[in-house]
Amino acid sequence: MTVPGHLQRPGTTKVLDRPGDGRVVRRTVLPGGLRVISEQAPGTRSASVGLWVGVGSRDERPNLAGAAHYLEHVLFKGTRTRSATRIAEEIDAVGGELNAFTSKEHTCYYAHVVDSDLALAVDLVCDVVFDAVIAESDVDTERRVILEEIAMRDDDPEDLLHEAFIGALLGSHVLGRSVLGTSDSIREMRASSLRGFHRRRYALSHMVLAVAGNITHAEVLRLVRRRLTDRLTGAATPAAPRQGRANPRGRDGLVLRTDDSEQAHLMLGVPALTRHDDRRFALGVLNAALGGGVSSRLFQEIRERRGLAYQVYSSLASYSDTGHLSVYAGTQPDQLGQVATVVREVLDDVAVGGLTEAELLRAKGQLRGALLLGSEDTSARMSRIGKSELNYADYLSLEQTQARFDAVTGEDVALLAKELLAGTRSLSAAVVGPYEHRDELPQEVREVTA
Numbered sequence: 001m002t003v004p005g006h007l008q009r010p011g012t013t014k015v016l017d018r019p020g021d022g023r024v025v026r027r028t029v030l031p032g033g034l035r036v037i038s039e040q041a042p043g044t045r046s047a048s049v050g051l052w053v054g055v056g057s058r059d060e061r062p063n064l065a066g067a068a069h070y071l072e073h074v075l076f077k078g079t080r081t082r083s084a085t086r087i088a089e090e091i092d093a094v095g096g097e098l099n100a101f102t103s104k105e106h107t108c109y110y111a112h113v114v115d116s117d118l119a120l121a122v123d124l125v126c127d128v129v130f131d132a133v134i135a136e137s138d139v140d141t142e143r144r145v146i147l148e149e150i151a152m153r154d155d156d157p158e159d160l161l162h163e164a165f166i167g168a169l170l171g172s173h174v175l176g177r178s179v180l181g182t183s184d185s186i187r188e189m190r191a192s193s194l195r196g197f198h199r200r201r202y203a204l205s206h207m208v209l210a211v212a213g214n215i216t217h218a219e220v221l222r223l224v225r226r227r228l229t230d231r232l233t234g235a236a237t238p239a240a241p242r243q244g245r246a247n248p249r250g251r252d253g254l255v256l257r258t259d260d261s262e263q264a265h266l267m268l269g270v271p272a273l274t275r276h277d278d279r280r281f282a283l284g285v286l287n288a289a290l291g292g293g294v295s296s297r298l299f300q301e302i303r304e305r306r307g308l309a310y311q312v313y314s315s316l317a318s319y320s321d322t323g324h325l326s327v328y329a330g331t332q333p334d335q336l337g338q339v340a341t342v343v344r345e346v347l348d349d350v351a352v353g354g355l356t357e358a359e360l361l362r363a364k365g366q367l368r369g370a371l372l373l374g375s376e377d378t379s380a381r382m383s384r385i386g387k388s389e390l391n392y393a394d395y396l397s398l399e400q401t402q403a404r405f406d407a408v409t410g411e412d413v414a415l416l417a418k419e420l421l422a423g424t425r426s427l428s429a430a431v432v433g434p435y436e437h438r439d440e441l442p443q444e445v446r447e448v449t450a
Helices: 067-077 084-092 115-131 136-155 157-170 183-188 191-201 217-227 280-291 297-305 333-353 357-373 378-392 398-406 410-421 443-448
Strands: 013-017 024-029 035-040 046-053 097-102 107-114 207-213 254-258 264-271 312-318 323-331 428-433
Touching: 024 217, 035 217, 035 378, 046 115, 046 378, 067 084, 067 097, 067 107, 067 115, 067 136, 067 191, 084 097, 084 115, 097 115, 107 115, 107 378, 115 207, 115 217, 136 157, 136 183, 136 191, 157 254, 157 264, 157 323, 157 428, 207 217, 207 378, 264 333, 264 410, 280 297, 280 312, 280 323, 280 333, 280 357, 280 398, 280 410, 297 312, 297 323, 297 333, 323 333, 333 410, 333 428, 333 443, 357 398, 357 410, 428 443
Parallel strands: 035 207, 254 428
Antiparallel strands: 013 024, 024 035, 046 107, 046 207, 097 107, 264 323, 264 428, 312 323
8 A cells, every 4th residue: 555645755755556567656745745756668759747736617716717727728828938939839849749628626737748858848847837927918818719719619519518417417516617617707807816826726735747658757856856946845735725515506407508409419417426435436337337338228228229319428527525427418309308218217227227247247348448548658647647646646556446447246336326326316417409498398308307
């Protein structure tokens, strides 16, 4: 059992994994609380660097909705030593990638380069995150870009559906808000607000620097210390409190977004487990069997046997204090009621009878293959170790993770399915399609959320 990252003494290094194929995973905690985790993979020719910040849209006050994502954009607009153009030119000159993304609970700034360009990748990522100017003119320029991003989201029925579903499930809770914010909140955002958000939330102790590829941990540490020398001082700063507990507030179990589309898009779901719940491995097996592949129950029932949809799947989301299991299907408007009925029947069947032995084995095999295939490139390895350290302050090897899935029994899944999917529980649902009012929706859709 490894010492969790937040309990490891600053200035120390721990070996977290040495599987015997030349790979080594190490973690060092630096002064100030920055955790550096690396996976040395000698057989590759690339290096991936990710600076993970434990800050996302749930950490925003209502008047700053969208600030975490807005800040992510603006940090690339220029630093004390580089213009936005120079940043772009330097990464293009080595054929690399430099980008970022924001989620509900974290933000990641990452670079993917040839291994010989590791120093540049570390320097660029650190420059963007720590030394950005956040000028008023850049905030104004990026405001237009984000408003276009919101418009693009609203033009994509699946993206719009997902936002509507989260609202149906969590109501007015901060997790129910869009990562992008609203058009109004973005128009009102000011550079001073983003600077304050950056200053309050971007503390070293809230960050993990993850690196994977043909690298050595010693080289990574040398580059980080050289780049952040003036910042690597003092004790770790306690994390600021997150906004709210994830209990639904003002939940509306059915949300409609009118859209003049050829299809009706439906998402149904229920609250599920937090990411810290040990039953998450059983939930992964349940999700794979329900709608994780072409042999899943939902795919077979809705597409293969009845031809009601081209695309149908289930998915999971997990946060520090809640989660959800959801089902998506896109269908012709006159078939929407039938699709909703079949989804409810499939969920009820699994809640009552669990999975068959064949389904259990297929689901485990699917998860095993996805886990191993997903670790083939250095970007995926960096993401895996970075998210694990940020979310759990711990490390599970591929073999340990696979063993946790393999240990899931049919009874484990049956008990969890009964708890989450029992027919007495109403589903939350969202629909995007050519309907003006909710009373125009098929009765079957309204009944599953009653």
